[in-house]
Amino acid sequence: MEGENLTRWRLALGGDDKADGTGATLSEEQERLDMALAALYDGDMSRYKRFKGKGKGAGAGNGKGGRQGGSASSAPYVATWLGEIRELFPQSMVKVLQQDAIDRLHLRELLLEPEMLENVVPDVHLVATIMSLGQLIPEKNKELVRQVIATVVEQLLQKLRMSTEQAVTGALNKSARKRNPRANEINWDATIRKNLRHYQSDLHTIIPEELVGYGRKGRKLKDIILCIDQSGSMGTSVVYSAVFGAVLASIPAVSTRMVVFDTSVVDLSDKLHDPVDVLLGVQLGGGTDINQALTYCQGLVHRPDDTIMVVITDLYEGGDRKQMYKRFADLVASGVQVVVLLALSDDGAPFYDQEAAQFLANLGICAFACTPDKFPDLMGAVINKQDLSLWVAQNINDNVQL
Secondary structure, X not given: OOHHHHHHHHHHHOOOOOOOOOOOXXXXXXXXXXXHHHHHHOOOHHHHHHHHHHOOOOOOOOOOOOOOOOOOOOHHHHHHHHHHHHHHOOHHHHHHHHHHHHHHOXXXXXXXXXXXXXXXXXXXXXHHHHHHOHHHOXXXXXXXXXXXXXXXXXXXXXXXXXXXXXXXXXXXXXXHOOOOOOHHHEOHHHHHHHOHHHEEOOOOEEOOOOXXXXXXXXXXXXXXXXXXEOOHHHHHHHHHHHHHXXXXXXXXXXXXXXXXXXXXXXXXXXXXXXXXXXXXXXXXXXXOOHHHHHHHHHOOOOOHHHEEEEEEOOOOOOOOHHHHHXXXXXXXXXXXXXXXXXXXXXXXXXXXOHHHHXXXXXXXXXXXXXXXXXXXXXXXXXXXXXXXXXXXXXXXXXXXXX
């Protein structure tokens, strides 16, 4: 049997090279195809997640000959899988696979039936899945879908708002203090506390040796730009980003912009007052053009020294890779603080482009995965211009850091 036909049989049968009997060896790209098919037709999306965690080239076998049906619990991983099949298969095939997923994995019952939407326990993964399948949801269910998303958003806001506001405002107050302030900029409470040791008992007063000021009152102290990859694998990161974006936008001392991208760029900054609207404006899946997104965000920079750009992406560039590198280098050279988060989620070690991450490390840009509970403290560290390499070493437990 010719090599190409043998490979086709291998992909159709599934299993590893011992179980399927073909002896065919798959290339790196073919292994990705095989695992995407296995996740659907062997009915276990959690196996697909484990594959993603190992990176390209991981074994795809299930130890069984032939594709088999199944309906193992899959909702948390479908968003990632949908983004993957859109990269691997032509559009006509994607429609077939997507419809098969809805039928085989009971996604129709989960997402398209009002009774299920009314009784399902909403979580971040469910919202990511809903965003991936948004166009398939009947119009009559759209309001119910909005309620599901709103429930999750409210839960996250209750959990994350206070810590984020405290970390960011505290860091801003610290960074805004300056020496020798003008009379109307003096922070008298902080100045008195700073100079208590200089109390003059004979004069019954404090003679301050150091004045502490509020800083630049009446203007935004920092410009924050969130640049979010909305490819399928970034689903939960997008959900958390929308929530954090809304909290940051509510802090008067910062100016916050949020941009999402795949092969196109969408500025959702005007929707940040309502993170539900942000998430309804996101369409997970498709390709990735990081260079184009960075180009757009670079145009939003007006005060480089006071700008923080947080780019959330797995760094797999579908556009011009060299130009992407140049854009990152230009941003750093201009004075913008650039942070790259390979993921903003609790999903464990992400799948990312290690070569690109290493290039960024050489530029002095930290690239690492961050859990939502650490993000407030991260923003505080960035605002205070701390050594991020040290911060990562002290706060990030996994090995996804460069």
